[in-house]
Amino acid sequence: MEQRAIRLRRRLRPVAWIVAVLCVAVLAATATARSTLLSPGFHQRVLDEQHAYDRLYNEVLVDPGTLPVTRDLLARLPVPEAAVTSNLKIVLPPETLRTMADRQIAEVTGYLRGEHDTLRLTVDLRPLLTNVGNLAQTYFGDLVASVQRQPEPDFPAFLADLGKSANAVAEGVPPAGLPTLELSRDQAVAATRALLQVVPDDRRDELRPEVEVALDSGDVASALAAVGPEAVSDRTRRATEQLRGTVGGDTWDITADLDTSSDALAPLHRARSVTHLAQGVVEPLAALLGVAALAFLWVSGPAAPARRLMGLGWALAAGGTLTGLCVVAARMATDDGVISTPASWPGSVSRLVDDLGSAAVDGVLTTATVAAYILLAAGALLVAVGWAWTTGPALTVRPRRAQMLAVGVAGAALGGVVLAPVAAGRAEPRVCQGSSRLCDRGYDEIAQLTSHNAMSTTADQFIGPLQDPHITAQLNDGVRALQIDTYTWERPEQIAERLEGSEFSPRLQGQILAAINKFNPPRDGLWLCHSVCRAGAIGLVPTLREVGDWLRAHPTDVVTLIVQDAVGAEATAAVFEEAGLTDLLFAPDPDPSHPWPDLGEMIDSGKRLVVFAERADGPASWYRNFYRYGMETPYAFRTPADMTCVPHRGGTDKRLFLLNHFITIDGGSRLDAGTVNTRAAVLDRVHACERERGSPVNFVAVDYLTIGDARGAVDALNAER
Structure with missing residues (x-):
């Protein structure tokens, strides 16, 4: 009788081993799916990492192939056709679009997880109606x-x-x-x-x-x-x-519209059937059978505890290997893309859909790979301990301790398979300067979109503005370095002197001189001006507070100020203290040749505001002369063809590199900005200047930053690096 039981156990061991391997792999798959495809945070991260919202405005909606659809969507709004794309952010700003998307993601993932039996996709139109x-x-x-x-x-x-x-x-x-x-x-x-x-x-x-x-x-x-x-x-x-x-009111029921269009939601309903089965039946059953199979392998194994440990280890390692092979097969199957878009779709839409699909698949497979590594590591540990036990005469382990070790490692492996993918799928990736890829990059290695004469804006009613949105809006648009000019309000005799050295034409100088005393009398205090304060000025202290408020609301960003300083260093230091920014100020290494810290280090320290001056150099440790640390190109280009990379202030051997990328014709040239601010034009000149100087460009300074795609070019530069 006993011999028959022994033979039966021996026959069942291969079956138990196969069951254990399959169950472990199934647990890895279901845990991966739950922490990725069924997690709202996963889908939101995919959209953010692929800059989906920005690409919608900057690529999709300005694509010639998309314009007919865009016009149709906004046909009922009081907007002429020529102004559709330029006004779209007023009707549907990014934050409103993100809120809408998050709501639909939560609804779909909740439906797939079985939290509710009906699917209802709705859009609250009240923010849109307000924006109209x-x-x-x-x-x-x-x-x-x-x-x-x-x-x-x-x-x-x-x-x-x-x-x-x-x-x-x-x-x-x-x-x-x-x-x-x-x-x-x-x-x-x-x-x-x-x-x-x-x-x-x-x-x-x-x-x-x-x-x-x-x-x-x-x-x-x-x-x-x-x-x-x-x-x-x-x-x-x-x-x-x-x-x-x-x-039909303030709420748009998308589900009703989709259900009447050839049952567009049918694939989603089928997917819910699969996920419901996987979560409610397959995963619990796999956990039960897996534990039972591993327990059977232990109790039915050889008399030597070491060999039992090795048997469990090989089962866990085989489960990890099977999971890894499935990941490899899935990667090979998706090499040519995940979603096939119709040929009639605009190129920008196809690229966005393909990038989102590829990023989602990559996230799922990366999470599954984590689970596979956990299983392989646990199996390797058990095999190594068992092997050492059988071959090392000095190693003695009591049988009871061997059982505890086997249970502990196997339990940790199974728990890791279930929990690690959840952690991997849900953990928010660390973001620095708007990207998860820049945290380990040095401040002197990244590219930053720089707003030339950031204070001179249409919004603040400057004469001859060089930017349209005010400074906070510029930061929201991706600017991370601001070139600003500090002044005291000029006396009448100073006005003519400054105008002579300004970029204004003689005729415009005369017009300004004739008007400023009448309409803009002198004011006390320190100001941000462009050549002449009476031609436009905003308060220095309020603006610095504005920058500080923005930094505190965005704790993962670093901002740089490059100050054309007509105000003394001591007065400037007092103003930064008055504005409450001393806790944010970063002090560069006194040695300009010393490498800069990583962005992550700067963010962790809380010192996220870098301030340079064009003239001063101290005495405050955080207030350094830019041209000791950086070099630049010329800035007085009258046509795009005039742009060069020849050395200007700062020489040629500094760690920081400022590219002045704008046209000056008696002031800024909005028309030329449409040419020089294109993504291709910015990238071409940056690459040319980097080859000529042998250093990466760190600051790309532009006029009219909302024209063209200078931000997209800067993002591309950081991706290249």
């Missing part, structure tokens, strides 16, 4: 500004100021000053006709007398007050009503 009002205001401002094309003498200047005032009114902000000009009767009629273009047809006749009389008498405020509210409110009301009518 902003779009209507912008549209109204653009229309009013278009009257600047009038050819009458002195009339264009008047209408230019009128357009600025109209923009302010449309945005709900009292204009800082209203234009004045004694208009002829014909000019008043022309201005009235232009302004009335923005109001509904049925309101024009009623408003015309009021607007015309106001303009005829020079009362611009009354004319704007009559026109602005009518234009904004009517367009907003009609747009929101059309959107609500299309989707």
Whole structure:
């Protein structure tokens, strides 16, 4: 009888071994799926790592093949076709899009996990409807500004100021000053006709007398007050009503639309059946059978405990090997892509879908690989201990301790198979400067998008602005280095002197001199200006506080200030202390040739604000002269063809490299920015200058950073490195 039992155990051992191997591999697969495909965080990370939201605006929606769809989507909004893509972020800003996507991801993954039996994908349109009002205001401002094309003498200047005032009114902000000009009767009629273009047809006749009389008498405020509210409110009301009518209210039920289109959700319903079976039946059964099979292998093994340990080790290692082979097979099967998109799809859409699919598969297989390594390591440990036990005469292990070791290692391996993929799938990747790839890169090894004359903005009403959004918006748009100019408000005798050395043309210098004393009297304190404070200025202390607030709200970013300093170093240090930034200031190594720390180290230290000066060098340890640490290219290029890489300030042997990449023609050139700020143009010049200098470019300084794709070029540079 006993011999028969022994023979039966021997026959069952291969079966138990196979069951154990298969169950271990199944546990690895189900744990991987639960921590990746069934985890909302996994899908959100894939979207973020592939910059899906930015690519939607910067690539997909400006793709010529996508424009017909984009126009159709926004056909009911008060936006002309030419302004569709430029105004899209007003209607659907990135943060709103992200919130919508996160909600759908959570709904789908919850459905697949069996948390609810029905699938309901919905979009809350209330943020969109609110944003439509902003779009209507912008549209109204653009229309009013278009009257600047009038050819009458002195009339264009008047209408230019009128357009600025109209923009302010449309945005709900009292204009800082209203234009004045004694208009002829014909000019008043022309201005009235232009302004009335923005109001509904049925309101024009009623408003015309009021607007015309106001303009005829020079009362611009009354004319704007009559026109602005009518234009904004009517367009907003009609747009929101059309959107609500299309989707049946403030909530759009996507599921209902998809279910009526050839059952587009059928694959998702089938996937739920599989995941429900895997989680509810397969995974618990595999865990039970796996433990039972391993226990049977132990109790039915050879009399020597060492050989039993080795048997369990080979089973776990085989399970890890099987998991690894499945990973290899899956990688080979997905080499040519994961999702086949129709040939009719625009190239930008196909590339985005392919990148998202590839990134998701890579994440799943990487997590499965972690599980395979755990099994292999546990199996190798048991085999090594068993082998050492059988071959090493000095090694003595009691049988009871061998059993405890076997149970402990096997249990840890199975637990690791289940829990490690969860940890690998859910752990947030460390991000530095917006990327998980830059944390271990030195500050002097990365590229940073740099805003030239960052304070000189359209938003802050500078004369001849070189950027459009204000500084916080620039940081939100990916800028990580700001070139700023510090000044005290100039006395009358200083104005002419500064203007002579400025980039303004002689004619513009004369116009500024004639106007500044009348409209912009001197002010106390320290300011950020561009050549002449009376041509545009923002307070230095409030702006520094703004930068500090942004840094504290973004704890994984480093920001650099390159200061053209017309303010003394001691006064500057006091201003940074007044702004409450001393805890953020990074002190560079006194030796400029010393390597810079990794971004991760800087972020961990909390010292994430680097400040350079063009003139000063101390006395504060954090306030160093840029040209001791960095070099640059020239900056006075009048055409794109003039751009070179020849040495300028800072020589040729510094660790930091500033590329001045903008055109100056009596000030900034918005038109040329459309050429030099393209991704290809930036990359071509960076690569050329890097080859010529033998050093990586660290700061790519541009004007009008929202034109072109300089940010995409900088991201590509960091990916290359």
